[in-house]
Amino acid sequence: xxxxxxxxxxxxxxxxxxxxxxxxxxxxxxxxxxxxxxxxxxxxxxxxxxxxxxxxxxxxxxxxxxxxxxxxxxxxxxxxxxxxxxxxxxxxxxxxxxxxxxxxxxxxxxxxxxxxxxxxxxxxxxxxxxxxxxxxxxxxxxxxxxxxxxxxxxxxxxxxxxxxxxxxxxxxxxxxxxxxxxxxxxxxxxxxxxxxxxxxxxxxxxxxxxxxxxxxxxxxxxxxxxxxxxxxxxxxxxxxxxxxxx
Numbered sequence: 001x002x003x004x005x006x007x008x009x010x011x012x013x014x015x016x017x018x019x020x021x022x023x024x025x026x027x028x029x030x031x032x033x034x035x036x037x038x039x040x041x042x043x044x045x046x047x048x049x050x051x052x053x054x055x056x057x058x059x060x061x062x063x064x065x066x067x068x069x070x071x072x073x074x075x076x077x078x079x080x081x082x083x084x085x086x087x088x089x090x091x092x093x094x095x096x097x098x099x100x101x102x103x104x105x106x107x108x109x110x111x112x113x114x115x116x117x118x119x120x121x122x123x124x125x126x127x128x129x130x131x132x133x134x135x136x137x138x139x140x141x142x143x144x145x146x147x148x149x150x151x152x153x154x155x156x157x158x159x160x161x162x163x164x165x166x167x168x169x170x171x172x173x174x175x176x177x178x179x180x181x182x183x184x185x186x187x188x189x190x191x192x193x194x195x196x197x198x199x200x201x202x203x204x205x206x207x208x209x210x211x212x213x214x215x216x217x218x219x220x221x222x223x224x225x226x227x228x229x230x231x232x233x234x235x236x237x238x239x240x241x242x243x244x245x246x
Contacts, residue, residue, distance in 0.1 A: 068124040082117035098129040119145035127162045134166040
C-alpha cells in the first residue's frame with residue numbers, strides 16, 4: 001500500500017511539473033531525476049509496515065503565569081537578587097514543574113535567609129504546588145516575610161491574594177482593607193488593592209462568590225495571623241523548622 005501511494009504521488013507530481021516545464025526539456029529532466037531520487041530514498045529507508053509510535057504526553061503540562069508572577073515586579077522589585085531566583089522558579093512553574101519551582105526558591109533562601117521577597121515567593125510557590133490552596137507551610141512563609149519586613153505591603157498583599165485564590169474571600173478582604181487603610185495617599189500599590197477589593201465586590205454582586213456572613217463585618221481587620229481563622233478555615237502556621245514543607 002505504501003508503494004502504491006508513493007508511485008501515485010510521484011505520477012501526480014510529475015504531471016504537474018510537466019504542465020509547467022514541458023517547454024524546457026532540461027528542467028523536465030531535472031524534475032524527473034528529483035522524483036526518481038525520492039523514490040530511491042523511499043525504497044532504501046521507507047518502512048510502511050512499522051507500527052506507529054505516538055509521542056507520549058509530557059510529564060508536566062504548561063500553565064499560565066500566576067497572579068503573583070504577573071504583579072510581583074510592581075510590588076517587590078524587578079532587578080534584585082530575589083527577583084532572579086523568583087524568575088527561575090516561575091520558569092519551572094510555567095512548565096508545570098511546581099516542585100522544582102519550590103526547590104529553587106528554597107535554594108535562594110539558603111543564600112539569603114532574611115530576604116522577605118523570597119519568603120513571599122516561597123509562600124506563593126507552595127500555594128501553586130498545592131494546586132492553588134493555602135497550606136500551613138505557605139502561611140508560615142508569608143508570616144515569616146511579614147516578621148522580617150513588617151512595614152512592607154508585599155507580604156500581606158500577596159498573602160491575601162493567595163487566600164482569595166483558595167476561596168478564603170472574607171479573610172482576604174479584611175487583610176486588603178486593613179492594608180489600604182494604612183497605605184499613604186500616594187502609595188503606588190493602593191490601586192492594586194482597590195482593584196482587588198472592587199473585583200471581590202463585583203463577584204459577590206454577581207453571585208460568583210457568597211456574601212460575607214453578618215459576623216464577618218464586625219470582625220477586626222488582621223494581617224497574617226499567627227493562628228488559623230476558624231471562621232474562614234485559613235490554616236494555622238506550622239512550627240518552626242517547617243517553613244519549606246520538607
